[in-house]
Amino acid sequence: MMKLYDSPLSGNCHKVRLLMSLLDLEYESVPINMAEMAHKTPDYVAINPLGQVPVLDDDGEVIRDSQAILVYLAAKFGDGRWLPKDDPYALGHVSEWLSFSANEMSHGCAASRALVLFNRDGDLEGARTLARKALGILDDHLAAREWLVGDAPTVADIANYVYAGLVHQGGINPHEFTNVSTWLGRVEALEGYIGMAALPAPK
């Protein structure tokens, strides 16, 4: 059975959990306790030299990076959906949004959430500025379309959905971005959708 090195509060892990659920795939979750720095131990860094979750182990085939895991799962189990690998133009557009997720969404939306939620040191206002810029680009793109690429959901939507849906945890009002909000709802209406676990109550 597939094993997912996983952390409940990680949005990057949730991208994978969400696609697994949409594809109705079974897997075993291997919790990595990030509060105790389990992702930086020598054993874990041997699995992922970047010291990050998620990592997928599919019978010994090991893939790191949330975008790459989405591509792998869609290519292997997607049955022609989720990744338009035989249409160069659509595949190029999916790749645009995977880069956007790895860079702009990560350094904007994910970073501002992490700075607030985990009390990390860093430039919160800078991260929020990047987040608002990224959300504005997404919002404009979604003004006249239902999904990021083509007329059906792809891994591009899943890769960008999770941190776009968590921006309130970084102190950003998601309702400033109405097309993004509508698109979040569209993802949440997909058959097999699962949300993230609720945050633990503050102590």
Place this chain on the structure above:
Amino acid sequence: MMKLYDSPLSGNCHKVRLLMSLLDLEYESVPINMAEMAHKTPDYVAINPLGQVPVLDDDGEVIRDSQAILVYLAAKFGDGRWLPKDDPYALGHVSEWLSFSANEMSHGCAASRALVLFNRDGDLEGARTLARKALGILDDHLAAREWLVGDAPTVADIANYVYAGLVHQGGINPHEFTNVSTWLGRVEALEGYIGMAALPAPK
């Protein structure tokens, strides 16, 4: 004919020029004068809302983001080489390194070069630390292999090659990373390889 919105000193543009040359493709280069902020004009931002080069226009089909353009070109013109789109595991690994290029290489190697070369404001030592970490991960990965994925060059190599090959311009000694240096030479020995234009002489 394909049009590439292009800038001679941009490593991201050079990724595309390099793959175009390796694939023996013809295109028209449309220079965007970044010193004069031509990439931030309303006309250009209408083409690429991120206000970045490169952008590829293939008979009206417009793709932004250097990684995405590499994927598009390989899928359309690669004739089964450069992008293993029918092997989920290899495609997942290529995607790992495309994310690495969009995030770690960009914020480390590309950023430290830009801070030095274009006198930009920013955290040069922070960028150099990220660059050395990224180069170390590449170096370890290349210890027992010739190419980043599988046994032939792919877009993963091209996406990471350019900024890895320019780290001296950001004040990093590339010879600290011997496997990376050997791999750079391997890319440079490919038939059709072209280097970047020389830097203009300092004034």
